[in-house]
Amino acid sequence: MTTATAEPQQVDLHEAKGWRRTKNRIMTTLMVIAFVVVLVPLGFVLVTVIAKGASVISWSFLTGGPIPPIVVPAGVGGMGPAVLGTIEITALATVMAVPLGILGAIYLNEYGGRNWLAALIGFMSDVMTGVPSIIMGLFIFTIWVLHFGLSGLAGAFALACLMLPIVIRSSYEMLRLVPNSLREGSYALGATKARVTVTVVLPAAIGGIVSGALLAVARAAGETAPLLFCIGAAASANPNVFSGANTALPSQIFANANQPYTGAQDRGWGAALTLIAICFILMIVARLVTSRFARYSR
Amino acid sequence: MQLRFRQRRQRITAAGVAVVAMALTLAACSSSSTTTASSSTSSPAAGSTSSSAAKLSGTLNGSGSTFQTVYQQTAISSFKSVQPNMTVNYGSGGSGKGRTDLSSGVVNFAGSDSPIPSSEMANFKGKTVLYFPVFLGPITVSYNLSGVTGLKLDSTVLAEIFSGKITTWNNSAIAALNSGVKLPSTAITTAVRSDSSGTTQNFSLYLETAAKSDWTLGSSSTIKWPSTARAGNGNPGVAQIIKTTPGAIGYVDYADAKASGLSFASVKNSSGSYVAPSPQAASAAGNGITVDSNLTFHAVDSPEPTAYPITYQSWVLVYEKQPNANDAAMLKAYIGYLVGDGQSLLGNLGYAPLPSSLQQKTQAQLSKITG
Amino acid sequence: MSTITQVDPAVPAGSTHPLERRRPLGDRTFAIIALASGLLVLVILVLIAVTTTQQSASWFSAEGLKIFTNNWDPSANQFGALAFIYGTAITGVIALIMAVPVSVGIALLLTEVVPYRWSRPIVYVVDLLAVVPSVVWGLWGILVFAPWLNHIYAHIGSAVTGIPVLGSLFGPPTSGASFFTAGIILAFMITPIVTSLSREVIATVPAIDREGAYALGATRWEMIRGAVLPHSQGGIVGAVLLGLGRAMGETIAVALVIGSSPVITSHLFAPGYNMPAVIANQFGEATGVFRAGLMGIGVLLFVFTIIINVIARGIVERNARRKRGA
Numbered sequence: 001m002t003t004a005t006a007e008p009q010q011v012d013l014h015e016a017k018g019w020r021r022t023k024n025r026i027m028t029t030l031m032v033i034a035f036v037v038v039l040v041p042l043g044f045v046l047v048t049v050i051a052k053g054a055s056v057i058s059w060s061f062l063t064g065g066p067i068p069p070i071v072v073p074a075g076v077g078g079m080g081p082a083v084l085g086t087i088e089i090t091a092l093a094t095v096m097a098v099p100l101g102i103l104g105a106i107y108l109n110e111y112g113g114r115n116w117l118a119a120l121i122g123f124m125s126d127v128m129t130g131v132p133s134i135i136m137g138l139f140i141f142t143i144w145v146l147h148f149g150l151s152g153l154a155g156a157f158a159l160a161c162l163m164l165p166i167v168i169r170s171s172y173e174m175l176r177l178v179p180n181s182l183r184e185g186s187y188a189l190g191a192t193k194a195r196v197t198v199t200v201v202l203p204a205a206i207g208g209i210v211s212g213a214l215l216a217v218a219r220a221a222g223e224t225a226p227l228l229f230c231i232g233a234a235a236s237a238n239p240n241v242f243s244g245a246n247t248a249l250p251s252q253i254f255a256n257a258n259q260p261y262t263g264a265q266d267r268g269w270g271a272a273l274t275l276i277a278i279c280f281i282l283m284i285v286a287r288l289v290t291s292r293f294a295r296y297s298r
Numbered sequence: 299m300q301l302r303f304r305q306r307r308q309r310i311t312a313a314g315v316a317v318v319a320m321a322l323t324l325a326a327c328s329s330s331s332t333t334t335a336s337s338s339t340s341s342p343a344a345g346s347t348s349s350s351a352a353k354l355s356g357t358l359n360g361s362g363s364t365f366q367t368v369y370q371q372t373a374i375s376s377f378k379s380v381q382p383n384m385t386v387n388y389g390s391g392g393s394g395k396g397r398t399d400l401s402s403g404v405v406n407f408a409g410s411d412s413p414i415p416s417s418e419m420a421n422f423k424g425k426t427v428l429y430f431p432v433f434l435g436p437i438t439v440s441y442n443l444s445g446v447t448g449l450k451l452d453s454t455v456l457a458e459i460f461s462g463k464i465t466t467w468n469n470s471a472i473a474a475l476n477s478g479v480k481l482p483s484t485a486i487t488t489a490v491r492s493d494s495s496g497t498t499q500n501f502s503l504y505l506e507t508a509a510k511s512d513w514t515l516g517s518s519s520t521i522k523w524p525s526t527a528r529a530g531n532g533n534p535g536v537a538q539i540i541k542t543t544p545g546a547i548g549y550v551d552y553a554d555a556k557a558s559g560l561s562f563a564s565v566k567n568s569s570g571s572y573v574a575p576s577p578q579a580a581s582a583a584g585n586g587i588t589v590d591s592n593l594t595f596h597a598v599d600s601p602e603p604t605a606y607p608i609t610y611q612s613w614v615l616v617y618e619k620q621p622n623a624n625d626a627a628m629l630k631a632y633i634g635y636l637v638g639d640g641q642s643l644l645g646n647l648g649y650a651p652l653p654s655s656l657q658q659k660t661q662a663q664l665s666k667i668t669g
Numbered sequence: 670m671s672t673i674t675q676v677d678p679a680v681p682a683g684s685t686h687p688l689e690r691r692r693p694l695g696d697r698t699f700a701i702i703a704l705a706s707g708l709l710v711l712v713i714l715v716l717i718a719v720t721t722t723q724q725s726a727s728w729f730s731a732e733g734l735k736i737f738t739n740n741w742d743p744s745a746n747q748f749g750a751l752a753f754i755y756g757t758a759i760t761g762v763i764a765l766i767m768a769v770p771v772s773v774g775i776a777l778l779l780t781e782v783v784p785y786r787w788s789r790p791i792v793y794v795v796d797l798l799a800v801v802p803s804v805v806w807g808l809w810g811i812l813v814f815a816p817w818l819n820h821i822y823a824h825i826g827s828a829v830t831g832i833p834v835l836g837s838l839f840g841p842p843t844s845g846a847s848f849f850t851a852g853i854i855l856a857f858m859i860t861p862i863v864t865s866l867s868r869e870v871i872a873t874v875p876a877i878d879r880e881g882a883y884a885l886g887a888t889r890w891e892m893i894r895g896a897v898l899p900h901s902q903g904g905i906v907g908a909v910l911l912g913l914g915r916a917m918g919e920t921i922a923v924a925l926v927i928g929s930s931p932v933i934t935s936h937l938f939a940p941g942y943n944m945p946a947v948i949a950n951q952f953g954e955a956t957g958v959f960r961a962g963l964m965g966i967g968v969l970l971f972v973f974t975i976i977i978n979v980i981a982r983g984i985v986e987r988n989a990r991r992k993r994g995a
Contacts, residue, residue: 016888024888028782034774035791041857042798045809066378069371071647103706111703114844121707123982124714130911131717132918134945135967138952139717142724146402150359157311161713168710194699222802225920231406232359233389235374244357246385250804250921255390257808257925258534260541260558265812272805279800287793291770361953370703394954401956422958487842494743494954520744528844528940529929531950542816542845 040084046276056266060181062274066236067252067267070259074266081237084273085248086278088241089152089231090221093159097220098213101167102202105209108168109175110197122172128165136161137226150232152241155248158226163216170212174205177296207294214286224250249275326440337642344415354628355383361619362534363496365551366612368647369433370409373640377632380639386632387509392532394494394519400427400615406625407633410616412503412519426618428667429593430660432636434584434650436575437501437608440540440560441547443467443482450475452566453508453599459547460488460505461515462524467545473568482545489539489548492529494519500610501549504598508568508607534558549608552577553648567607568599579606580650589656593663609650618666626669634664718971725965731958733874736965741931741947743955748962752931754969756848756943757917760927763852763937764916768860769909775860776867777893792865799861807925810854815845815926822938823846828876843938846928851943854922859912866911866985870904873989903988909980916973943969 038251056074104121112118140158148154178201186196202209202285232245233255249271258266337358360370370388377386388409391399396408401421414427439456441449451459455471458464464471468481477531491498505513515521523529528543531538533551537558542547547563552575564572572577580597583605589595597609614633620626637660641651652660728735728748738749775795779788822843829835874897880893898905928940929950948963948970955963 005808016886016891020888024890027890027893031774031778031782034771035778035794037771038775038795038798038860042794042801043803044814045801046797048809048813049805066375069368069375071368071372071553073815100706100709103703104710104903107703107707112707117706121710125710126982127975127978128710128714130914130918130971130974131714132920132931132945132967132974134918134948135717135721135971138948138964138967139720142720143716145404150404159718167711192693192696194696195952197699218800222804224802224804225945229952231638232387233361234385234387235371236378238385244385245359245389249893250802253804254921254925257804257811258530258532258538260534260537260554269809272808275802276800276805279802280797283796283800330692391953398954398956398960418956493950516744520742522742522745525932526842531929535929538811542819 017195017250025119028083038170040132049269049272049276052266052269053271057273059282067247068235068263070256070261070264073106073263074270075090078115078272079249079252079267079274081234082249082252083274084237084239085231085234085246086221086250086275088239089155089227089246089248090159090217091136092153092156092241093163093220094213094217096156097160097163097216101164101213101216102166102171103173103211104168105171105175106197106202108172110193110201120146123166125168129169132225133162133223134228137229140226141229145230146294150230150245152231152238152246153243154230155227156210156241158230159220159223162226166216166219167213171205171209174208174212174294175201176295177208178204179296205293206279208296210287211290211294214282214289218282218286220252221282222275222279224254227251228254249278303392328491337538353383354381354624354631356628357385357387358407358625358628358632359387359405360396360407360409360614361389361391361399361405362615363393363411363612364390365393365411365435365497365610366409366432366614368553369636369644369649370638372647373636374642376640376643377635380635381631384628384631390532392493393496393499397421397615400617406616406629409415409612410615411610411612413613414615415518421603427615428618428663429613429615430633430637430663431593431613431652431656432639433644433652434580434597434609434611435577435648436552436606437497437504437549437578437610438552438555438560438562438575439547439565439608440537440550440555440558440562441473442540442542442544442560443484445543446479446481447561449479449561449563449565450525450561450572453505454512456565457505457509457513459486460490460527461513462488462526484545487539487543487546488523488527489512489531489536489543489546489550489598490521490523490527490529491532491536493531495532496612497501497533497549497551497610500598501608501612502594503596504608507596552580556648567603567605568601569603571603573604573606575606577645577648577650579604580609581653582606583609583610584650584653584656587653587656589659593656593660616667618668620667623669626667630664630667633667634661637661637664681785685874693914704968721964721968721971725961725968727958728961732962735971736962739931743951743959746958748958750944750962750966750969752933753942753944753947753966755933756927756931756941756946757973758938759941759971760847760852760855760923760943761913761916763860764855765909765913767853767856767901767961768863768916771856772860772863772908772912773867773905776871777866777897779806781889781893781897791843795861795864798857802910803858803919803922805927806854806858807922810926811846812921815850819843819845819855820851822849826938837935838937839865840936841938844928844940846926846940847938848927848941849921849937851905851927851941852937854926855916855919858903858919858922859916862915863908863912866908867901867905870901870908870985870988873904874900897975901988904985907985907988909985910977914981917977918945918970918974920949924949964966 056277061078063080065080067081068077108118108122136158140154144154183196186200234247238246240245253268253271256264367390374386391408396410399405400408467481475540499519502517506517519646528539530539533554536548537550537554540548541558562575564574566572583597585602586600586602587595587597597611599607616629644651732748736750739751740747740749825839826841826843830840880895882896924946927946930940931942944966948967952963
């Protein structure tokens with residue numbers, strides 16, 4: 001009669017040998033190479049922009065104006081109008097999009113719950129993050145510029161349309177992370193829902209929300225397509241963001257990208273360096289805010 | 299339970315009403331500030347606005363021909379010392395864009411290298427458009443062929459190159475015009491405009507006029523080039539294609555070609571001499587033109603013996619009837635500068651100023667702008 | 670004994686129904702404002718859809734199904750947009766082929782290979798790619814990268830002329846500004862998104878699956894293949910599709926480096942055109958049916974990106990729900 005139990009299995013406690021180990025090593029190396037592959041273009045772009053743009057950057061370049069004709073060599077005039085334009089248009093867009101985005105996220109998370117409207121809004125908001133930015137520009141051109149003319153305000157509208165879904169999505173994620181115990185404790189003390197949201201939930205999530213908003217601002221500052229048809233092309237600074245053609249750093253870079261004149265190209269690189277610096281600073285500040293002030297993060 | 303549903307419905311309606319109210323107030327606020335699409339918000343000038351020599355203030359927006367870009371930008375910058383409180387913006391984009399922007403009311407003036415074609419006339423809704431010529435300039439035939447300088451071409455050969463019939467540089471037709479020059483067997487790559495362009499329109503007009511039956515692609519701001527042609531955006535785009543592609547040949551305006559360091563071909567004019575592009579040769583072409591009553595004309599294939607045959611021109615287009623007096627005054631001042639004192643800037647930029655008889659007629663037309 | 674009357678401060682004196690707590694005005698107002706802000710997204714999206722469709726109606730009615738022919742000739746009033754659709758598809762595919770292995774590789778590197786304290790700098794570096802604005806990619810692309818690539822293309826092109834498949838893909842005509850250059854730059858731009866989404870998906874793999882694989886003696890790669898990838902492949906597919914959606918919609922960088930040539934060709938090194946690029950380049954000068962045509966291309970682009978986004982989010986959601994519920 002054969003024994004019912006089989007012999008105990010031999011457990012091989014050695015590390016994998018031969019081909020298996022080699023394959024593992026190859027795959028790990030490939031993953032590292034993937035990272036290095038990312039470093040190459042990044043380094044290439046940053047080094048080029050810094051090398052070509054640094055020689056043009058000076059205080060008079062950043063604040064001086066007007067933007068000289070394309071034939072004029074670098075050193076005359078400056079990109080001040082474009083810097084001002086970027087700052088004021090992006091600031092206006094932020095003022096419009098961020099509060100509305102946070103409020104929208106508050107609706108989705110606090111008031112909407114599982115109802116169909118909240119699900120639809122959340123879904124549409126995700127869909128809207130995927131809409132190409134040029135469509136936003138065409139939209140604002142059709143309903144605003146054709147009736148009220150070119151202005152920084154039109155550009156700000158287009159950028160706000162772009163930022164709104166991003167802010168909603170990131171604020172929503174941050175609000176969701178706030179533990180329910182905080183809310184329930186506040187309700188137990190008799191606070192109304194609005195009070196709980198504004199005085200308890202929002203401050204708890206504010207770090208993450210601000211960080212998300214800053215990243216949205218960085219994205220908007222770098223966008224060109226929405227501004228293409230909405231702000232026109234001004235050579236001198238236009239402090240009035242609500243009327244009159246304006247200009248912005250991305251528009252100037254786009255206009256100078258194809259010019260054969262060295263002056264225009266130099267100014268284009270200088271503007272590119274300024275723009276990257278602005279976006280970079282915003283990103284760093286966003287990360288600092290997350291690490292120092294975000295109480296709850298993933 | 300029923301109460302909660304009603305509450306929810308009430309809330310949604312209230313929210314919808316709030317959104318609509320916000321939109322309406324926004325529209326009402328903005329419509330009360332500007333009633334016209336023209337973006338010249340006129341802050342009343344400190345002095346009188348009746349005489350055009352007084353200090354004007356406000357903004358003018360223009361867009362259009364890339365041929366005019368350099369002149370417009372230079373003129374705008376020096377115009378600042380004439381009228382410090384006026385701001386003028388010029389947005390380039392191509393002659394087609396300029397005409398479109400003018401017809402949709404987005405700009406006050408447009409730069410265009412060709413008169414409004416009949417297909418676009420409907421966009422202007424019957425309003426009279428005035429043409430103010432501002433300068434003349436050569437369209438170079440630039441090429442990239444190492445070791446070859448001083449290429450000579452005529453209209454027939456150009457027509458055949460650009461319609462794709464001649465495909466290599468050592469073709470017998472080219473060699474016949476360039477005896478003694480060693481032409482390589484490189485393939486010819488034609489560089490053309492991808493956007494709607496007055497440069498294209500005038501270049502094709504030259505081919506149509508001078509090469510007659512050899513040119514079958516017509517004359518228009520956008521041409522259906524053979525599929526082997528490489529297209530670029532704006533004059534600088536074409537210049538860049540030529541610069542980076544060995545064996546390329548294309549049409550680029552003089553200023554951009556010179557700035558890109560391209561070699562230009564000498565083209566045979568109607569008197570039989572091979573003329574290289576230059577501002578002087580373009581001025582000579584200006585002497586042979588016949589001008590219509592609305593100041594439109596064609597400078598291509600001029601009968602003058604020293605003229606460069608592919609010379610073209612550019613106009614500033616404005617509506618005769620302006621929406622308000624300040625707009626009219628500003629346009630008179632700026633366009634007056636472009637065709638008057640500003641002409642002295644042209645020499646340095648590589649353009650040819652208007653011939654004096656044409657300049658006088660243009661300055662006289664300024665009084666037609668009313669507001 | 671005196672009765673202690675419960676006074677509920679939230680119930681106003683005039684309220685008749687005992688169960689109804691009328692919320693204070695401030696509370697209700699806040700709720701309405703929040704709802705209105707949420708609705709704003711819907712309103713804007715609907716407005717965009719309605720406006721663009723309305724503006725492009727004349728193109729759709731003038732061309733009908735001919736919009737899907739390769740015949741874009743504004744001067745002859747022909748507006749068939751197939752070349753642009755082809756360009757969008759090709760550049761998207763090239764971008765994906767290059768970006769997906771790299772992104773998934775980095776995501777796996779971050780979650781499986783490197784120790785935690787090295788992962789933060791690596792994430793920073795990948796996010797730096799996202800910080801570079803699209804117009805700067807375009808500027809660098811057309812002035813530096815494309816001329817450099819042109820030499821490489823010329824060499825490859827002359828090397829493969831005559832070889833059956835390779836010749837038609839990589840043979841001449843070659844140009845720095847081409848489908849392939851646009852695809853490479855798009856790959857650079859979508860890598861951060863696909864990486865971060867893949868990372869999130871891979872992070873949801875339960876530790877127990879990983880530990881189990883290791884316990885059976887698997888090497889790291891075998892563990893990845895056996896436990897991580899099957900679990901997260903749905904999510905990764907979703908992430909990839911989102912990257913594709915982003916690549917299809919990217920306008921400025923592509924407009925600068927794609928070459929502005931509406932052709933349908935298998936030569937990847939030849940200049941081409943795609944949907945957002947033609948809108949950016951030609952909208953300014955377009956009127957009438959031409960403008961309606963460009964708007965219509967925008968509508969098509971809108972529809973394509975929405976479809977891809979919907980499918981992608983559906984896949985990610987379904988994957989996440991399945992794993993969560995399991």
